[in-house]
Amino acid sequence: MKAAWTIFKREVHSFFVSPMAYVLLTCWLLFCGVVFWILAEYYAGQPMGGGAQDSPLTAFFGGTTLFYLPMLVFVPLVTMRLIAEERNRGTLEVLMTAPVSEVSVIVGKYFAALLFWVAMWVPTLLYVWLTSRYGDVDMGAIGTGYLGIFGIGVYYLAIGVLMSAVSPNQIVSAILTFVALAGLFVVGLGQYVFGDEYRELFAYLSIWGHMEAFSRGVVDTRYLTFDVSVAVVTLSLATGALQARRVEG
Amino acid sequence: MIRVDNLTKSYGRHEAVRGLAFEVPQGQVCGFLGPNGAGKSTTLRMITGFLSPTTGTIHISGVDALAKPIEARRHIGYMPEACPLYPEMRVGEYLRYRAELKGVPRASIAARVKQSLAQAAVADVEHRIIDQLSKGYRQRVGLADALVADPPLLVLDEPTAGLDPNQIRQVRTLIGELAKNKTVLISTHILPEVEAICDRVLILSKGKMVSDGRPTSLRDALRSQETLRIVGRGSKGAFEDVFAKLDDIHVVKLTWRDGLVTGLLEATGEPDASERVFSAVAEAGLTLRELSRQQASLEDVFTNLTTSEPEAPAARGDEEEE
Structure with missing residues (x-):
């Protein structure tokens, strides 16, 4: 696992020396900023009431589709290069002939992506600070909101890593990840459609359901358990995909 | 140092390598020669653990490379064909990363990197970004990478491909230097290269070994003709x-x-x-x-062995002799 740490460091380093990271972060923050501005404008026009429960911040963290749709696009962009790029450039050969196991490659790269995910969200703390200057902010709910976002990262990025491990290049990897995430998102909407006996099943898949609980300040460990389980299963599959490559050539 | 038995690799129905068996003793510079598509790269990739063989066994320094792949890879410094590198990294940075990845103890990383930079004659570009380097420099950075953990065995896949004559000479001199205290397995389709640096040459054709001998004895084999x-x-x-x-x-x-x-x-x-x-x-x-x-040149031997039927009398006689 020492190799995983080495790979993690290189991956983080190469994220941040490439223009890609800055283009992604800039677009992401621009998008978040516009969404927050629209929500703030909307709530400013509403009559007072509801208190901290009903503020632009709660709406920002999962109250609207504006929160989810960019994730479906940005997650594939973060994970697409992880393994597919190595394969495309041929550096996978140098990497996999070093004394490292497939698991450490997958784990190192996954945690690098997770760190980038955190880096994407850190600047949004500014919105919390801004809102807190002009009104009451339920810091507990904000904290759980961020925990929920981290959970979604754990879940979505693992799927991205798997798609990157099975793709010949970055484009295919991005498309596969987008299709998989959009599919899960749409299926997750089933929680609002189907009867009680199936509702729970869909609710787990749905990140909307995730955020509904977390942004109200409720830490639902079932969701976190689900996120971690999905990550473990998909990352094992990704490891298997890398191992299978040796046989297929 | 390397022992390979009954090695086979199939891609679907196509057999890229068929029943290869050879042994490379410590300290030898062994050349793999063959036309494109003969199975040279596939064989080297199996030895280095990038591909797993369909059948057969591989031992590196006595370690079963299929049962303990990670341990076996610790003995190998490998430079793949075309020498892929991370273009966004700096040369020194890359070598430090590779040394750490290959398990060089933290305390000796700086010294190892410095030595491999010197050995591969790339110390002057230590702070340059790999993307900006010429092909010749990149090739030597790949060589420095292969050397950085000081492995006893070097596996180099076409180390001079795509270089100009000056660079080719530099790389060959370098390999000659390294051969003094390492076992080297090198693949090429350039014949003078084999004559220049190898103690022994294995000729592959269509996934099979058609000849095994010293570069000079190979030529002698064709003397009778x-x-x-x-x-x-x-x-x-x-x-x-x-x-x-x-x-x-x-x-x-x-x-x-x-x-x-x-x-x-x-x-x-x-x-x-x-x-x-x-x-x-x-x-x-x-x-x-x-x-x-x-005089029959190595080119003639090569053409003879790889284009005519593999059972050319000259080649067979040579094999018996070994």
């Missing part, structure tokens, strides 16, 4: 009669022009065919103006 060029005075018919009497001389071409006969002969029997040709011509009262032996 000499090509003679003659220019003599006389009629074409007279020369034809003389050569018809010699059993082991085969006339490839004979032309007459302005009283001179120019011919190309192939001698398959015993050595010193030129002496027999000379005396036969003299006995017949004809005059020879020129008689020269065309």
Whole structure:
């Protein structure tokens, strides 16, 4: 696992020396900023009431589709290069002939992506600070909101890593990840459609359901358990995909 | 150092490597020679653990490379064909990363990187971004990477491909230096390279080994098949009669022009065919103006082994000798 740490460091380093990271972060923050501005404008026009429960911040963290749709696009962009790029450039050969196991490659790269995910969200703390200057902010709910976002990262990025491990290049990897995430998102909407006996099943898949609980300040460990389980299963599959490559050539 | 038995690799129905078996002792510089698609890269990739064989066994320094792949890879410094590198990294940065990845103890990383930079003659570009380097430098950075953990075995896949003559000479000199205290397995399709640096050459064709020997013994193998060029005075018919009497001389071409006969002969029997040709011509009262032996070059051996049927008599004889 020492190799995983080495790979993690290189991956983080190469994220941040490439223009890609800055283009992604800039677009992401621009998008978040516009969404927050629209929500703030909307709530400013509403009559007072509801208190901290009903503020632009709660709406920002999962109250609207504006929160989810960019994730479906940005997650594939973060994970697409992880393994597919190595394969495309041929550096996978140098990497996999070093004394490292497939698991450490997958784990190192996954945690690098997770760190980038955190880096994407850190600047949004500014919105919390801004809102807190002009009104009451339920810091507990904000904290759980961020925990929920981290959970979604754990879940979505693992799927991205798997798609990157099975793709010949970055484009295919991005498309596969987008299709998989959009599919899960749409299926997750089933929680609002189907009867009680199936509702729970869909609710787990749905990140909307995730955020509904977390942004109200409720830490639902079932969701976190689900996120971690999905990550473990998909990352094992990704490891298997890398191992299978040796046989297929 | 390397022991390979019954190695086979199939891609679907296509068999890229078929029943390969060889052993490379410590300290040897062994060249893998063969046309493109002969299975050289596939074999090297199996030895380095990038591909797993369909059947067969591989031992590196006594370690079963299929049962303990990670331990086996610790003994190998590998430079793949085309030498892929991370373009966004700086040379020194890259080598430090590779040293750490290969498990070089933290305390000795700086020293190892410095030494490999010097060995591969890339110390002057330590702080440059790999993307901006020329092909020759990149190739040597790949070599520095192979050396950084100081492995006893170097596996280099076409280390001089795509370089200009000067760079090729530099890389060869470098490999010659390294060969003094390492075992080297190198693949190439350039023949003079093998003659220049290898102690031993294995020739692959269509996934099979067709020859195994020293570069010089390979050439000797083809000695018995000499090509003679003659220019003599006389009629074409007279020369034809003389050569018809010699059993082991085969006339490839004979032309007459302005009283001179120019011919190309192939001698398959015993050595010193030129002496027999000379005396036969003299006995017949004809005059020879020129008689020269065309030395079989490694190129001829190579073409012979890889284009004709693999069971060429010359190659077989050589194998028995080993």
